[in-house]
Amino acid sequence: MVKQQLHILQVGNVLVSPDIFTEYFCCDLDACKGICCVEGDAGAPVELDEIAEIENCLDMVWGDLSASAQSVIDRQGVAYADRDGELVTSIVNGKDCAFTCYAGETCLCALERACREGRSRFVKPVSCSLYPIREKKFPGGISGINYHKWQICESARAKGREFNLPLYKFLKEPLIRRFGAEWYKELLELADELRVQGLI
Structure with missing residues (x-):
């Protein structure tokens, strides 16, 4: 789990909720x-x-x-x-x-x-492809992304834990489609830093 001192992070002009790194998810159409x-x-x-x-x-x-x-x-x-x-x-x-x-x-x-x-x-x-990540836009070209937890997706959370697949990896292609390959590369680098620091 993310330690308490880890709050909203930023990659480029996108504010990133820690849930993106700590929640596990993999759609399970057979179940849902x-x-x-x-x-x-x-x-x-x-x-x-x-x-x-x-x-x-x-x-x-x-x-x-x-x-x-x-x-x-x-x-x-x-x-x-x-x-x-x-x-x-x-x-x-x-x-x-x-x-x-x-x-x-x-x-x-x-x-x-x-x-x-x-x-x-x-x-x-793209909002459909990104789900369960939701984006909110703010003035000045800033966006924020966070995890929308919905009960109907419990099977996806279970499958994500089974495959050890955090949200930011499961949604790699949609995140690249929305924010670009360079932005996603920075997101991966941030994830690596957080992991080294024991924060995720």
Whole structure:
């Protein structure tokens, strides 16, 4: 565990919660069935350029979406402003992401599936790829990332402990996608320093 004197850290212009180093995580779709895409009260945070990307590949995923999702998208588009004024993906029945689709009982992202199958080049919103890390933006170009602990992800925490996989390693690719390879290299160097000091 992180010792008490270890508080918020900084890598470049990103404030980093110690949880990123100390919490273990590895998604276990066999156990959770992708429930994070169908639980909650708002969609996934999206940037304006991501909304454009989603709109560009909408034809490729339209057939994978439920009739209810198609209706919501027809009515309000692929995204909306939530109660905090942040842009998020459209949702169905107050919770399900409009871009969910199913393989048996498991919920998948229609956007990601289309990308993996070569039907589009857009993977999915970076906020989805980063989960359970959440990003908050502050004035002056500063961002903060922290771990969002959700009960439905208990199987992922257990699997992460089994594989000794801390969050910053499990989410290597999304972190690089969001902040860049050089930033991630600095994050690894910080992790090494903390380990040498016995802080993680």
